[in-house]
Amino acid sequence: IEDTSILIDDSPQKLWGLRVANGTRDDAATHELIGCLDEYRSYGANAITTFFMGCRASAYDPFSADGRQIDAHHARRMQSLARACEDRGMVLVAGIFYQNAPIGMKDRCAVENAVRTATRTLDGFSNVIINVVNEHNSSGWVKHGCYPFQDPDEIIHLCRIAKQEDAARIVGAGGNDHDLNEIIGRSDHVDALLFDTIGPHSSAELSRRFRDAGIAKPLVNVEISAMWSNNEIKGVWTAAQIAHFKTEVDAAISEPALSVFFHATGWYQSLPIRYDLGGDGTAKEPGVRWYFEFLRERIQNS
Numbered sequence: 001i002e003d004t005s006i007l008i009d010d011s012p013q014k015l016w017g018l019r020v021a022n023g024t025r026d027d028a029a030t031h032e033l034i035g036c037l038d039e040y041r042s043y044g045a046n047a048i049t050t051f052f053m054g055c056r057a058s059a060y061d062p063f064s065a066d067g068r069q070i071d072a073h074h075a076r077r078m079q080s081l082a083r084a085c086e087d088r089g090m091v092l093v094a095g096i097f098y099q100n101a102p103i104g105m106k107d108r109c110a111v112e113n114a115v116r117t118a119t120r121t122l123d124g125f126s127n128v129i130i131n132v133v134n135e136h137n138s139s140g141w142v143k144h145g146c147y148p149f150q151d152p153d154e155i156i157h158l159c160r161i162a163k164q165e166d167a168a169r170i171v172g173a174g175g176n177d178h179d180l181n182e183i184i185g186r187s188d189h190v191d192a193l194l195f196d197t198i199g200p201h202s203s204a205e206l207s208r209r210f211r212d213a214g215i216a217k218p219l220v221n222v223e224i225s226a227m228w229s230n231n232e233i234k235g236v237w238t239a240a241q242i243a244h245f246k247t248e249v250d251a252a253i254s255e256p257a258l259s260v261f262f263h264a265t266g267w268y269q270s271l272p273i274r275y276d277l278g279g280d281g282t283a284k285e286p287g288v289r290w291y292f293e294f295l296r297e298r299i300q301n302s
Helices: 026-043 073-089 110-123 139-143 152-165 178-186 205-213 239-254 265-267 289-301
Strands: 007-008 011-015 016-019 045-050 093-095 126-131 169-174 191-199 219-225 258-262
Touching: 016 169, 016 219, 016 265, 026 045, 026 073, 045 073, 045 258, 073 093, 073 110, 093 110, 110 152, 126 152, 126 191, 152 169, 152 178, 152 205, 169 265, 178 191, 178 205, 205 219, 205 239, 219 239, 239 258, 239 289
Parallel strands: 016 045, 016 258, 045 093, 093 126, 126 169, 169 191, 191 219, 219 258
Antiparallel strands: 007 011
16 A cells, blocks of 8 residues: 555555455356456456455355364465466455355454465455455444444454554555444554445545545545446346446546445345356346446546
8 A cells, every 4th residue: 555545566456446345255266257257357446345255145254263264265265366366466355244244253362363264265366455344334234243343442452463464555444334344444453444335425524534634545435336226137127227327437437535335235146146247237137247347537638
C-alpha cells in the first residue's frame, strides 16, 4: 500500500473484483473458477474474493475446534486460487469468518488461533489480502458465542493478530454498518477498509464520508449488491439494477481511494453456482457479461 493506493507490481491499481465467496467448496468449484480467471482478466477484472468458510448454501467450517488446524483440502484449494491469481497479476481477498457458516470453534482462543492458521496458510503469496470477518453488522453472528464478532474493537484485535503472524500481509475488515466502519478504518492495525453495501447505496458518498472521517487508506467495497430488487432471479437483471452497478463502477473511477467488487447473489452464490459470464442479463440470455463489458469500456476510456 502507498497512501490510499494498492500497488500491483509496484504500480498503483484499482481493484476491479468480484465476489465468488465459495470458490473453495470442492475441487470442481475451484477448478471451474480458475478456468474463468483468464476471461475475467480480459475484461479488466483483476481481483476476486473467496472465503475460507464459503457462503450461503455452501458454507462450511474447515478449522479444527481449537483453530490450530485447517482441513488440508480447503487449504490446498485456497492456495491454488492464490497461485492462479498470482500467475495472472490478480489479487485474492481471502476472507476467514462467515456469519452463516457452522462455526465449530469452541472459544475465543480458538478463533484467534484460526486467524493465525489462515494467515500461515497463505504465507508466501504477496498478492493476497486477508479479510478477517465478513459483514460485522450481520445478525447471524449472534448465534456464535465463541467470539464477539460484531464488536469493532474485537475485529481490530483479529486484524492485529494477522499482522503479528505476517507483518507484510495486507489485512482489513468491514461491513455495511458505516458508523462501525469508521472505527475499524481508523485503526492503525487495519491496512484497508473492506466494506460492503446492499441496495441503492452510493460508494462515492461513502468514500467521501470515510475520507472526511480521517481514513486515509484504500477503501474497497468488496460487495456491491443490488439485492433490493428481484436478484433472486438467477442471472436476470432489471434496468435499475444494471444502472446501479454502472454507477458504482463510475464511482470507483472518480474516487482515487475506492475499489469495487461486483456481487451477484443469484449467479455466484445460489445453487447451482456458476462462474462463467453467461449472457446479457435478460431472461432469454441470463448472465453477468453485461457488467464485464461495461467495466472494460469504462476502464479503457478512463
